[in-house]
Amino acid sequence: xxxxxxxxxxxxxxxxxxxxxxxxxxxxxxxYTLADRDSLHVRLADEAMLLHSPQRYGDADEVLAVAKQLxxxxxxxxxxxxxxxxDFAERCAQEGxxxxxxxxxxxxxxxxxxxxxxxxxxxxxxxxxxxxxEEGKLDESYLLERAEELGYPLVVKSAIGGRGRGARVVMxxxxxxxxxxxxRREAKLIYGDDHMYLERSIAPSHYVVxxxxxxxxxxxxxxxxxxxxxxxxxxxxxxESPAPSLTNEQRQELWxxxxxxxxxxxxxxxxxxxxxxxxTGNFHFxxxxxxxxxxxxxxxxxxxxxxxxxxxxxxxxxxLGRTQADIRLNGWAMQCRINAEDPWNDxxxxxGLITRxxxxxxxxxxxxxxxxxxxxxxxxxxxxxxxxxxKGDSRESCVQRMRRALxxxxxxxxxxxxxxxxxxxxxxxFAAGKYDTRFLNNFRFETICRDETVRxxxxxxxxxxxxxxxxNGKPQVPERIQTGWHRSARRxxx
Amino acid sequence: xxxxxxxxxxxTIDDKAFEIEVSPQRGSAGEYVVTLDGQSLHxxxxxxxxxxxxxWMIVDNRPYELILGPDLRSVQLxxxxxxxxxxDKEIRSVRPASGDGRLKAPIPGLIARINVELEQxxxxxxxxxxxxxxxxxxxxxAPKSGxxxxxxxxxGQTVILSEALLEIE
Numbered sequence: 001x002x003x004x005x006x007x008x009x010x011x012x013x014x015x016x017x018x019x020x021x022x023x024x025x026x027x028x029x030x031x032y033t034l035a036d037r038d039s040l041h042v043r044l045a046d047e048a049m050l051l052h053s054p055q056r057y058g059d060a061d062e063v064l065a066v067a068k069q070l071x072x073x074x075x076x077x078x079x080x081x082x083x084x085x086x087d088f089a090e091r092c093a094q095e096g097x098x099x100x101x102x103x104x105x106x107x108x109x110x111x112x113x114x115x116x117x118x119x120x121x122x123x124x125x126x127x128x129x130x131x132x133x134e135e136g137k138l139d140e141s142y143l144l145e146r147a148e149e150l151g152y153p154l155v156v157k158s159a160i161g162g163r164g165r166g167a168r169v170v171m172x173x174x175x176x177x178x179x180x181x182x183x184r185r186e187a188k189l190i191y192g193d194d195h196m197y198l199e200r201s202i203a204p205s206h207y208v209v210x211x212x213x214x215x216x217x218x219x220x221x222x223x224x225x226x227x228x229x230x231x232x233x234x235x236x237x238x239x240e241s242p243a244p245s246l247t248n249e250q251r252q253e254l255w256x257x258x259x260x261x262x263x264x265x266x267x268x269x270x271x272x273x274x275x276x277x278x279x280t281g282n283f284h285f286x287x288x289x290x291x292x293x294x295x296x297x298x299x300x301x302x303x304x305x306x307x308x309x310x311x312x313x314x315x316x317x318x319x320l321g322r323t324q325a326d327i328r329l330n331g332w333a334m335q336c337r338i339n340a341e342d343p344w345n346d347x348x349x350x351x352g353l354i355t356r357x358x359x360x361x362x363x364x365x366x367x368x369x370x371x372x373x374x375x376x377x378x379x380x381x382x383x384x385x386x387x388x389x390x391k392g393d394s395r396e397s398c399v400q401r402m403r404r405a406l407x408x409x410x411x412x413x414x415x416x417x418x419x420x421x422x423x424x425x426x427x428x429x430f431a432a433g434k435y436d437t438r439f440l441n442n443f444r445f446e447t448i449c450r451d452e453t454v455r456x457x458x459x460x461x462x463x464x465x466x467x468x469x470x471x472n473g474k475p476q477v478p479e480r481i482q483t484g485w486h487r488s489a490r491r492x493x494x
Numbered sequence: 495x496x497x498x499x500x501x502x503x504x505x506t507i508d509d510k511a512f513e514i515e516v517s518p519q520r521g522s523a524g525e526y527v528v529t530l531d532g533q534s535l536h537x538x539x540x541x542x543x544x545x546x547x548x549x550w551m552i553v554d555n556r557p558y559e560l561i562l563g564p565d566l567r568s569v570q571l572x573x574x575x576x577x578x579x580x581x582d583k584e585i586r587s588v589r590p591a592s593g594d595g596r597l598k599a600p601i602p603g604l605i606a607r608i609n610v611e612l613e614q615x616x617x618x619x620x621x622x623x624x625x626x627x628x629x630x631x632x633x634x635x636a637p638k639s640g641x642x643x644x645x646x647x648x649x650g651q652t653v654i655l656s657e658a659l660l661e662i663e
Binding site for chain 2: 344355356410412418419422423446447448449453454455456457458459460461462463464465466467468469470
């Protein structure tokens with residue numbers, strides 16, 4: 001087993017990986033940037049190294065240099081940054097450092113989504129209807145012709161990014177050209193590659209993934225499926241396992257298909273086989289992600305398997321040591337992604353200093369976060385602050401537990417999407433498990449207090465707060481001065 | 495210091511206005527008696543010693559966690575955000591004695607600007623001093639028309655509540 005593992009990541013996933021390493025007796029090296037110096041992962045690690053590169057966590061040279069300098073024998077990439085980078089996996093191998101993830105060859109065969117779908121389609125499994133765009137061919141007549149083969153609405157996707165960031169829906173031909181160009185620019189920026197394809201839109205739909213584990217000898221198990229259909233701007237907000245949209249028959253078929261597809265790629269380590277489920281219950285393979293996912297804890301809760309531990313064990317060459325029959329899927333788990341963003345201000349990121357941070361506790365509640373009181377939430381990175389995961393013996397009890405956990409969770413100092421999660425969890429359709437990818441398009445964020453007692457109590461509390469802040473019980477800013485203010489005269493002190 | 499003053503306030507929560515009287519409960523720090531719509535409520539503020547950090551209160555037997563905006567213009571409660579406005583009715587009714595040309599600091603703060611000079615003629619209501627307090631510039635107006643006979647303060651100077659600023663004759 002490894003002696004020292006370097007985590008080439010930040011935030012809640014770095015904390016998550018450190019925890020398992022501690023339990024396995026593996027020393028950890030954390031990386032951080034100046035903006036991330038407050039983050040919990042820096043405090044928890046055995047060693048921590050400041051990154052100087054402008055590419056930060058994504059700089060392969062600097063990450064490898066630190067690993068060699070500190071004598072790390074393994075690197076865990078987390079998600080994003082250097083995960084799914086075949087070249088980086090190859091360079092690790094050359095340096096005698098184990099990359100925790102699939103081999104460079106497997107990663108290459110998965111990285112291009114069009115090629116991966118081709119492979120799966122040829123093996124006889126369903127994939128969405130798509131057409132590839134020839135690289136460099138940008139003229140409008142060519143694009144229109146390709147789009148015509150599919151029909152509208154269609155989705156413009158990056159061959160590397162898939163349905164994640166950068167994917168855009170086109171409803172009619174008039175918008176095709178500008179959308180492809182915008183998507184191409186964005187893909188170049190995010191993925192460093194502007195190879196695009198067009199896919200026939202499947203909407204409404206459900207996003208369902210199967211978590212698989214595979215060792216070097218080809219032993220493979222699945223840990224059930226997750227549903228991540230609750231999206232805002234292509235980003236998942238809530239995930240759960242099992243998927244409420246599937247029947248038991250569909251579920252069995254999905255699991256078997258996912259394992260077949262993973263075998264097709266000779267997949268090893270931990271991965272998610274992703275599907276789109278259409279309105280008639282048919283599922284279509286979209287991609288296989290060969291890395292840990294943000295929502296992996298949902299599968300851990302129902303399967304009682306530590307996926308990060310399995311990733312590390314498999315990377316170290318150990319056998320899975322369990323068969324499908326050893327995996328028992330129990331109960332229902334759900335995760336809410338708590339983002340530092342302002343639901344009353346168009347979900348703009350809300351960086352700042354955390355002044356209060358009370359985590360929910362009690363049975364079957366788990367939090368993965370890098371935050372704590374006194375931690376500065378940086379502006380530079382994505383707004384994910386915490387994953388809140390709960391488990392119940394049924395979906396109903398899981399939803400009830402999530403409601404009370406959200407209510408207990410208290411974050412002051414930065415604005416978060418906790419109020420949005422609370423309202424979603426109280427939505428009737430969501431509570432009944434009836435939602436698809438359109439759910440948030442039609443969701444009305446409630447802003448009016450309908451309880452008269454609460455409103456009266458609130459008025460009383462505001463009055464007391466006002467009196468309390470005043471000078472000797474007298475307010476500091478009397479009415480007659482307020483009326484003398486000119487709005488234009490208000491400014492912050494220099 | 496007598497800490498038994500009653501505040502008569504008009505509190506507006508979103509669009510609904512409430513007339514409220516607040517009195518500290520004698521001998522019990524952090525406890526208040528609030529009269530609202532003819533109903534009497536008991537409010538306890540556990541963190542009364544640090545008013546800016548208050549984040550929960552108990553109204554009768556109902557505990558609430560809230561996030562008060564730093565300037566009391568908004569409040570978050572149970573996943574909702576409300577705009578709020580507080581007007582002080584008692585102070586409004588106590589107008590400065592007209593005819594008195596002595597101008598005092600209505601709030602403690604920093605003198606940002608003095609817009610008049612000695613022996614200058616001013617009109618009632620004209621801005622004579624700008625006082626910086628609570629992250630805002632507050633325009634202090636002449637209580638009556640006349641000639642500025644004395645200026646007691648300079649820009650940059652900190653003043654306490656009711657400190658003499660200038661005199662108009």
